[in-house]
Amino acid sequence: MLFNSLEFAIFLPVVFLLYWFVTNKNLKLQNLLLCGASYFFYACWDWRFLLLLIFSTLLDFYTGLKMQDAEKANSKKFWFWLSISINLGFLSIFKYYNFFAESFADAVSKIGFQVSPWTLSVILPVGISFYTFHGLSYVIDIYKSRIKAERNFVDYAVFVSFFPLLVAGPIERATHLLPQIKRARTFDYSKAVDGLRQILWGLFKKVVIADNCAQFANQIFNNYTDHSGSTLVLGAIFFTFQIYGDFSGYSDIALGTSRLFGIELLRNFAFPYFSRDIAEFWRRWHISLSSWFKDYLYIPLGGSIGGNWIRIRNTFIIFVVSGFWHGANWTFIVWGGLNAIFIMPSIILKTNRNHLETVAQGRILPTAKELFQVAITFSMTVFAWIFFRSENIGQAIGYVSGIFSKSIFTIPTIRPSNLILLLIIFMIIEWIGREEQFAIAKLGHKWKRPMRYVMYYLIIFVIIMFSKKDQPFIYFQF
Amino acid sequence: MQKFTRHLLIFFLILSTTLTFFLILNRHCGNFKINENNNILIVGHSHPECAFNDSLISHVKNYAASGESYFYTYFKTKKIIEQNPGINIVLIEFSNNQIRASKDDWIWNEEYILNRLPKYGAYMDFEAYRLLLTKNPKGLMNAMPAFLKYSLNQAFNGYQTQEDIGGYYYLERNKTDSLVANINQISIPDNPSQAISDYNLQYLQKLIHYLISLNKRVFLIRSPLHSMYEGYSNEDQFQEIRKVNFPEIEFLDFSKFPLKNSEFGDLEHLNHRGARKFSVWFNQLLVEGLLEKNDKQDFINASLELAHVD
Numbered sequence: 134m135l136f137n138s139l140e141f142a143i144f145l146p147v148v149f150l151l152y153w154f155v156t157n158k159n160l161k162l163q164n165l166l167l168c169g170a171s172y173f174f175y176a177c178w179d180w181r182f183l184l185l186l187i188f189s190t191l192l193d194f195y196t197g198l199k200m201q202d203a204e205k206a207n208s209k210k211f212w213f214w215l216s217i218s219i220n221l222g223f224l225s226i227f228k229y230y231n232f233f234a235e236s237f238a239d240a241v242s243k244i245g246f247q248v249s250p251w252t253l254s255v256i257l258p259v260g261i262s263f264y265t266f267h268g269l270s271y272v273i274d275i276y277k278s279r280i281k282a283e284r285n286f287v288d289y290a291v292f293v294s295f296f297p298l299l300v301a302g303p304i305e306r307a308t309h310l311l312p313q314i315k316r317a318r319t320f321d322y323s324k325a326v327d328g329l330r331q332i333l334w335g336l337f338k339k340v341v342i343a344d345n346c347a348q349f350a351n352q353i354f355n356n357y358t359d360h361s362g363s364t365l366v367l368g369a370i371f372f373t374f375q376i377y378g379d380f381s382g383y384s385d386i387a388l389g390t391s392r393l394f395g396i397e398l399l400r401n402f403a404f405p406y407f408s409r410d411i412a413e414f415w416r417r418w419h420i421s422l423s424s425w426f427k428d429y430l431y432i433p434l435g436g437s438i439g440g441n442w443i444r445i446r447n448t449f450i451i452f453v454v455s456g457f458w459h460g461a462n463w464t465f466i467v468w469g470g471l472n473a474i475f476i477m478p479s480i481i482l483k484t485n486r487n488h489l490e491t492v493a494q495g496r497i498l499p500t501a502k503e504l505f506q507v508a509i510t511f512s513m514t515v516f517a518w519i520f521f522r523s524e525n526i527g528q529a530i531g532y533v534s535g536i537f538s539k540s541i542f543t544i545p546t547i548r549p550s551n552l553i554l555l556l557i558i559f560m561i562i563e564w565i566g567r568e569e570q571f572a573i574a575k576l577g578h579k580w581k582r583p584m585r586y587v588m589y590y591l592i593i594f595v596i597i598m599f600s601k602k603d604q605p606f607i608y609f610q611f
Numbered sequence: 612m613q614k615f616t617r618h619l620l621i622f623f624l625i626l627s628t629t630l631t632f633f634l635i636l637n638r639h640c641g642n643f644k645i646n647e648n649n650n651i652l653i654v655g656h657s658h659p660e661c662a663f664n665d666s667l668i669s670h671v672k673n674y675a676a677s678g679e680s681y682f683y684t685y686f687k688t689k690k691i692i693e694q695n696p697g698i699n700i701v702l703i704e705f706s707n708n709q710i711r712a713s714k715d716d717w718i719w720n721e722e723y724i725l726n727r728l729p730k731y732g733a734y735m736d737f738e739a740y741r742l743l744l745t746k747n748p749k750g751l752m753n754a755m756p757a758f759l760k761y762s763l764n765q766a767f768n769g770y771q772t773q774e775d776i777g778g779y780y781y782l783e784r785n786k787t788d789s790l791v792a793n794i795n796q797i798s799i800p801d802n803p804s805q806a807i808s809d810y811n812l813q814y815l816q817k818l819i820h821y822l823i824s825l826n827k828r829v830f831l832i833r834s835p836l837h838s839m840y841e842g843y844s845n846e847d848q849f850q851e852i853r854k855v856n857f858p859e860i861e862f863l864d865f866s867k868f869p870l871k872n873s874e875f876g877d878l879e880h881l882n883h884r885g886a887r888k889f890s891v892w893f894n895q896l897l898v899e900g901l902l903e904k905n906d907k908q909d910f911i912n913a914s915l916e917l918a919h920v921d
Contacts, residue, residue, distance in 0.1 A: 138753070139752045139753055139755065139756070140749075140752075153612060320612045320615070322612075322614055322615050325615050326615070326618075329619075586622060586625065589622070590625075590626065590629070593626065594763070597756060597759050597760050597763060598760060598763060598764070600756055600757075600760055
């Protein structure tokens, strides 16, 4: 069930009405409803995936309790490693096994041995990376005694499987979400309206920006040898907007939907393409994943304590692992490595926390320096996305070689002027709203209601006019 | 909560009223006008779409469309007839594959609903929606945004003459030789009695009744087909259904029109070369008064004989 489908347009109001009108006086019932609705939502992809999700939930719930109740350190350690290994084991089998088997066969063939890799024909369960990371953070937090194990299974199941975040995040923490699940929730008009606005903006980003950019990005990437350098640049820019519109649009819908149920999720995007350096970009892009890696990988590895070499090593590790988290392909690893290289100067010079506030905060326009910094950062990001989008490293290198040719100075052969105009308008709206949670959070806030409605109708109208057939979200595959 | 629900209801009421307005507008403003000189309309699926090059045939408009079932043809033709009272003859393709049960899928299969509903949804009646809803509710739901989009597009483009509802298709391909070679290796299955497309045929009946009620002259036609066309396997059943269900409608059979392999796109579609040859011949038949003859099929057969000799 895609967020941008009619099924979801029916599912959401039904759950919303049951939640606030039928189960509203009983928190247990509300959570039970959320759990049931989330399982139904997930089973709509494939009911077999649901069994895996329930098993993973039961495992972490049970091992959490066992760790909590363990009297000896060894026992606690046993349950901890049991949970970690099963969780990572599932992830490895479903997501990475074939990659390792094929890479191994490739590697040994290079030294003269021929091995036919024994691969598995299994499909990747939707959202496995996301809910596995939910479970991992929960188990690690209990092991480190940061939180206590949850004793109510339904509450824990809602934490893992809450439908807005189940298939593509944000990656929540037990410390943030579980208390909200356990607390009685009251309906808040302004939050609900805000949630609907965020859903609307998320749909706009997905349906209008991402899906329309995808059409041209796919056309150019799939036939990259036939296009001029300038067209390839345009193709990479289209993909840059596609992935932003797709993933941040999904996150907006998830956050907005969750807000309708009185639950605040972690913010996942903060206008990353207005970043002045790569470090700032990574504080603004897929925030919940970056902070997960920071807390559960970077800091345990020693973080930034211990000198430049340790910082460099740890930075490389988290970026490469982050790339690998996205998928079992060398392209993702190279993408992560590239970002590590891009961020390295600011790590070495310790300028990685120079830009903590929003660009041109309190001003309408940026300074020439800020504009230059944003443009450079954006260009580096576009470059890295080429590797992310390519099918394999060969294609990525071919694509980049195609860009850096004489034909880069020609006029692009594909010039969808309507889409380019739309992207410019989109970026202007994003710029205006860059200090808010999402671009239209405060847009028209002081207008009279009819005017605000006109704005919403206009957005809906543009969504209908630019809609394509239901397109899945890119991040579902991760 | 009450305030939120009230505002939401008002918002969606205004929205749905506005969108419904555009749908109704489309129902009334949809433009199906064709050249007033044309008094013969051809409808059907891809066979006539590729066979009748109407730029070579006087007073004929070909509005056949690939993959179109009689269900959608019915609503399209009604609209064309309403807006073009000068059309007094309608030629409806009736070919072997149109009686097969698989053609009912052309009504409610997701892909077909998504393609046809936006174009004809505004003109369809309650009965038609009930059929789609019963057979494929999900497909119908999923086609709704495309339907809205199409209606809005129509409104903002000023309801220009609809070009995407059919017309002669200039087919370039020619893969007939390889298909024939394959058929020589794999024999055509002999399957005389196959399941029938009930709903598709019902809508053909409705279409014929509608046209007759308006005193239009209606003919069933069969476009040229390759002699090795697999669809002939149900010929007996096809002829029986035609005689039982449409006894009073004259059947003009052009299926045996002589063409070379290079003039077919495949075994059931003419390419542009075949269409040119056939259309010039068909035009000559019309000039010679085919539709006024008492023994039309004899006249056609005699002309086919001559075409063979040529």
